[in-house]
Amino acid sequence: MACNGANQPLLSGLATSTTQKTNGDAPKRRRLRRIRSAPLAEFCPTDINGDAALPRSESIFGRLHPSFKKVALFLTVYVGLGTICFYIIRNQIKGDKTNGILDAVYFCVVTMTTVGYGDLVPNSNLAKLLACAFVFTGMALIGLVLTKAADYLVEKQETLLVKAFHMHKKVGELEILKEIENNRVKYKFYTALILLVLLILSGTVFLYKVENLDLVDAFYCVCSTITTLGYGDKSFSTKGGRIFAVFWILAGTICLAQFFLYIAELNTENRQKALAKWVLTRRVTNVDLEAADLDDDGVVGAAEFVLFKLKEMGKICQEDISLIMEEFEVLDVDQSGTLSVSDIILAQSVETKRS
Numbered sequence: 001m002a003c004n005g006a007n008q009p010l011l012s013g014l015a016t017s018t019t020q021k022t023n024g025d026a027p028k029r030r031r032l033r034r035i036r037s038a039p040l041a042e043f044c045p046t047d048i049n050g051d052a053a054l055p056r057s058e059s060i061f062g063r064l065h066p067s068f069k070k071v072a073l074f075l076t077v078y079v080g081l082g083t084i085c086f087y088i089i090r091n092q093i094k095g096d097k098t099n100g101i102l103d104a105v106y107f108c109v110v111t112m113t114t115v116g117y118g119d120l121v122p123n124s125n126l127a128k129l130l131a132c133a134f135v136f137t138g139m140a141l142i143g144l145v146l147t148k149a150a151d152y153l154v155e156k157q158e159t160l161l162v163k164a165f166h167m168h169k170k171v172g173e174l175e176i177l178k179e180i181e182n183n184r185v186k187y188k189f190y191t192a193l194i195l196l197v198l199l200i201l202s203g204t205v206f207l208y209k210v211e212n213l214d215l216v217d218a219f220y221c222v223c224s225t226i227t228t229l230g231y232g233d234k235s236f237s238t239k240g241g242r243i244f245a246v247f248w249i250l251a252g253t254i255c256l257a258q259f260f261l262y263i264a265e266l267n268t269e270n271r272q273k274a275l276a277k278w279v280l281t282r283r284v285t286n287v288d289l290e291a292a293d294l295d296d297d298g299v300v301g302a303a304e305f306v307l308f309k310l311k312e313m314g315k316i317c318q319e320d321i322s323l324i325m326e327e328f329e330v331l332d333v334d335q336s337g338t339l340s341v342s343d344i345i346l347a348q349s350v351e352t353k354r355s
Contacts, residue, residue, distance in 0.1 A: 071145050078141055082108030082134050092124035098239045106242040112138025113253045115225055118232030145254055185269045189262040196259050199226070199252045206248070207234075211241050226252035272314065279312045294321075 086093065087104040096119045097103050107120045111134050122128040200222055207218035213234060221234035226249075236245040292300045292308035300308075310316045331339055333346040 074141055074144060078137065079105065079108055085130055089127050089130065092122065092127040093120055094123040095120035096237050098242060102239060102242055105246050108134065109246050109249055111135050112141065113249050114139065114228045115230040115249060117230050117235040119235045119237065142254065185262065185265045189266050192255060192259040192262050196255050199255055203248055203252065206244055211236060211238060225249060226256045228253055276313045279309060
């Protein structure tokens with residue numbers, strides 16, 4: 001493969017099988033380099049039109065992550081619409097009431113999170129139908145929160161958590177980023193666990209102090225709430241309690257669900273690491289070399305060996321390789337087996353003519 005100018009190979013320093021010599025015949029060791037041109041994973045090309053620059057907002061809301069803004073908008077619309085609907089039919093809801101608007105918000109949140117204490121229940125066909133509609137849309141919204149905003153908020157705490165673990169050491173930003181990257185799921189799990197413990201403690205103390213429950217009943221109410229069990233024998237019955245519950249129930253139920261999700265991710269990651277360790281430590285056999293020889297030329301290059309090991313680890317499958325090779329063949333207009341700037345320009349011009 002060509003190694004200079006516009007003919008720089010796609011896997012520079014990896015796919016080439018020749019060695020360079022300098023100052024006599026001393027071989028120069030081949031260096032494996034990262035591809036620096038790959039875009040960030042978070043970049044979404046559909047967010048911009050053409051070559052226009054990304055707009056920047058100076059407002060606090062404008063600096064938020066797009067996923068967080070989307071979820072916040074959906075949540076605001078849901079709670080607002082639910083509050084209006086349940087306030088209008090407040091006389092068709094029976095139970096322990098405090099304030100019309102507050103009860104409507106509280107009933108909306110309890111319905112959305114599927115806690116369903118039973119301290120407020122629909123008492124007419126219209127109220128029951130509205131409750132059915134809001135519980136389904138609420139569950140869908142909770143799913144959106146779990147996949148978007150909750151994960152984003154937990155990730156924001158990772159840097160603080162790493163600094164806390166290494167508070168007696170001088171750790172630079174690069175070291176922190178590397179630590180987070182290598183143990184991302186583990187730190188998410190730790191962060192979710194800490195937040196969950198804090199929410200359980202704050203809810204228990206609040207119920208003990210404000211709702212005048214004893215400690216066992218307060219803890220019992222907290223557990224039945226965040227697990228969405230909601231027996232209904234213990235709940236938030238005062239104005240202050242329901243104001244607190246509107247925010248605490250949302251945070252608690254979502255945090256618990258995220259915690260269990262991270263347990264599953266951590267278990268999966270540990271299994272993947274164990275598989276990767278086994279793949280990298282076992283002996284390579286002749287059968288392995290035959291399987292790694294993608295072009296059937298009798299020898300295995302570095303790129304072929306890397307692909308073979310990635311396939312064994314489950315990081316990539318044969319279908320992925322086939323799709324990538326198809327794209328490579330389309331871009332390799334001159335059929336030289338390498339990609340250059342001229343190949344890319346020719347491929348783009350051909351695609352333009354076809355469209």
